[in-house]
Amino acid sequence: MKWSMIATWKMSYDGVNKGVCLLKDKKSAKDAVLEAIHAVEENEAFHSVGYSGLPNEQGVVQCDAGFMDGKTLQAGAVGALEGVIHAVDVAYECSKGRFNNVLVGEGANEFAASLGMKKENLLTKESYERYLERKKENQPLSSYDGHDTVGMVVLDQQGHLVSATSTSGLFMKKRGRVGDSPLIGSGFYCDDEAGGAAATGVGEEIMRGCLSYETVRRMKEGMSAQEAASSVVFEWTERMIAKKGYCDAISLICMNPSGEIGVGTNIKFAYVAADSDSNTEIYVALPKGKEVVIRKYDSKIDDLD
Amino acid sequence: MKWSMIATWKMSYDGVNKGVCLLKDKKSAKDAVLEAIHAVEENEAFHSVGYSGLPNEQGVVQCDAGFMDGKTLQAGAVGALEGVIHAVDVAYECSKGRFNNVLVGEGANEFAASLGMKKENLLTKESYERYLERKKENQPLSSYDGHDTVGMVVLDQQGHLVSATSTSGLFMKKRGRVGDSPLIGSGFYCDDEAGGAAATGVGEEIMRGCLSYETVRRMKEGMSAQEAASSVVFEWTERMIAKKGYCDAISLICMNPSGEIGVGTNIKFAYVAADSDSNTEIYVALPKGKEVVIRKYDSKIDDLD
Numbered sequence: 001m002k003w004s005m006i007a008t009w010k011m012s013y014d015g016v017n018k019g020v021c022l023l024k025d026k027k028s029a030k031d032a033v034l035e036a037i038h039a040v041e042e043n044e045a046f047h048s049v050g051y052s053g054l055p056n057e058q059g060v061v062q063c064d065a066g067f068m069d070g071k072t073l074q075a076g077a078v079g080a081l082e083g084v085i086h087a088v089d090v091a092y093e094c095s096k097g098r099f100n101n102v103l104v105g106e107g108a109n110e111f112a113a114s115l116g117m118k119k120e121n122l123l124t125k126e127s128y129e130r131y132l133e134r135k136k137e138n139q140p141l142s143s144y145d146g147h148d149t150v151g152m153v154v155l156d157q158q159g160h161l162v163s164a165t166s167t168s169g170l171f172m173k174k175r176g177r178v179g180d181s182p183l184i185g186s187g188f189y190c191d192d193e194a195g196g197a198a199a200t201g202v203g204e205e206i207m208r209g210c211l212s213y214e215t216v217r218r219m220k221e222g223m224s225a226q227e228a229a230s231s232v233v234f235e236w237t238e239r240m241i242a243k244k245g246y247c248d249a250i251s252l253i254c255m256n257p258s259g260e261i262g263v264g265t266n267i268k269f270a271y272v273a274a275d276s277d278s279n280t281e282i283y284v285a286l287p288k289g290k291e292v293v294i295r296k297y298d299s300k301i302d303d304l305d
Numbered sequence: 306m307k308w309s310m311i312a313t314w315k316m317s318y319d320g321v322n323k324g325v326c327l328l329k330d331k332k333s334a335k336d337a338v339l340e341a342i343h344a345v346e347e348n349e350a351f352h353s354v355g356y357s358g359l360p361n362e363q364g365v366v367q368c369d370a371g372f373m374d375g376k377t378l379q380a381g382a383v384g385a386l387e388g389v390i391h392a393v394d395v396a397y398e399c400s401k402g403r404f405n406n407v408l409v410g411e412g413a414n415e416f417a418a419s420l421g422m423k424k425e426n427l428l429t430k431e432s433y434e435r436y437l438e439r440k441k442e443n444q445p446l447s448s449y450d451g452h453d454t455v456g457m458v459v460l461d462q463q464g465h466l467v468s469a470t471s472t473s474g475l476f477m478k479k480r481g482r483v484g485d486s487p488l489i490g491s492g493f494y495c496d497d498e499a500g501g502a503a504a505t506g507v508g509e510e511i512m513r514g515c516l517s518y519e520t521v522r523r524m525k526e527g528m529s530a531q532e533a534a535s536s537v538v539f540e541w542t543e544r545m546i547a548k549k550g551y552c553d554a555i556s557l558i559c560m561n562p563s564g565e566i567g568v569g570t571n572i573k574f575a576y577v578a579a580d581s582d583s584n585t586e587i588y589v590a591l592p593k594g595k596e597v598v599i600r601k602y603d604s605k606i607d608d609l610d
Contacts, residue, residue: 056412062412068513072548072549073513073514073544073545073548074513075512075513079384079407079409079410079483080409080410080412098446098509098553099446099475099478099479099482099507099509100478100479100482100509101509101512101513102384102482102483102484102488102508102509102512103479103481103482103483104384104385104409104410104481104483105384105385105409105410105411105412105481106385106410106411106480106481107361107367107385107410107479107480107481107482108481109481110479110480110481111479111481141403141404170404173404173405174404174405174408174412174415174416175411175412175415176408176409176410176411176412176413176415176416177404177405177407177408177412178384178407178408178409179407183407183488183489183490184488184491184512184513184515185488185490185491185512185515185518186489186490189515202404203407204403204404204405204406204407207380207406207407207489207490208373208378208379208380208406208489209378210489210490210494210515210518213490213515213518213519214518214522217519217522239378240378243377243378244377248403
């Protein structure tokens, strides 16, 4: 049976390869997505997710994550979670119950502790130094800086889809700020009957359009995955520009129930994809009018994370 | 010019009357909705919103609120906010910026304090006694108990729409649990070009369907407000029952850009409506097959909050 995987940003490459091994072995989309996101969360080199994430304006790393199971439509999320490397695991655990599917702040920390998750210091020396530098510069929050959410959509050989996200959010955000990543329908959405989606970019721009839900909905109506993702990002970008003169960065990945993928973006955006017919590969997507131009990543000309 | 207002539950009656005065006076939908929700948040008799709200399992009142402006599509929300009576004001303030539109936990408390909002004890003697009783009973969380969000949609004489929500959430929830009320697209959504919506019921059931967004979207596609709200709730209820054997309580109110209202519900549900042609009135909506039967509230036969 076909399996397929798509993930935001180049940093997902190693994780996707781990997920791919599980999918080939007929493991579930859930197992693959958690394993793949763990690899990103653990990696000290990536400053927008988990360990070594860039902190908020008070110097504290607060993470957001979301998880949705396309078979059951059970969804879970955590916001402003502190000291837990695998925020996506907490989101997954939240998705299991009938109630309390979204937990934030101290309550999310408590829940993670009740699951036996170790409390750790996520702020590395390098991230802290970047924080001190930024404080010295005393610049306002910029629209595209250190908010690269890892988002993934996975189809397993059993025909089930899962979407998940994990991020340390916007660098220098206010304490308690959550972006789109833990918001069901904005940062992620998944439905076996329609498809799955996940978003990255400026959460505040994504959430007011419920862009992941809208992308999945368009696939349900019969649009191809590529058409759904690119039309959603293109239309929302146009609308925001008409409304307020600009649109912050938005990138969306999606997959339909057949494992076909789609990408929408209003910036230069890298993603990783693999399926039963193609090896893991990094691609670059570029908006061009109402279209998205896609090509393989080339380290000689691309400097994307 | 026409103005119109719809609000969840009987408890909204006094607040709606206050909002109506402002709308008649050509004040904005934002002013009307905040004034109206304040009245519910302040009222000690209502245990599901603001002051005297029922606490979480640790005996702490944590409130959620959302606000969305249909003209600008700016949205704001707070989750697990403590000690602030007018949670909806904090959500509104969050909606103003380019970033940090959703704040949770300690960060939300800090932001409210930075706005000069007084920190107060929201837990009343009566709410605390109900908490102690419930703890003694040692019962599991039930599906429909003390989670009556106040949600409102308002059209002003300038032709602008606003949606907003405020709630203390599910009685005996886990610390940090947020329901649909502060989730854009789930608990509330608003777009001058399409309409506005707000939800009440079990947040966990509402959020995985993005039901407020979907209702607004259907109005944009040309459905009447009543058709949009009732079809969304009916279809989601059917889907949840097919998926897991039951569907928790969901009620939705909405309004199109002409001020026409709609109500969808899978339980007996009371709401308050008023517009430039009709006085403030409490109505009762009942699901009957795929339809919603609506009649005026009658205190002799109805015992709804």
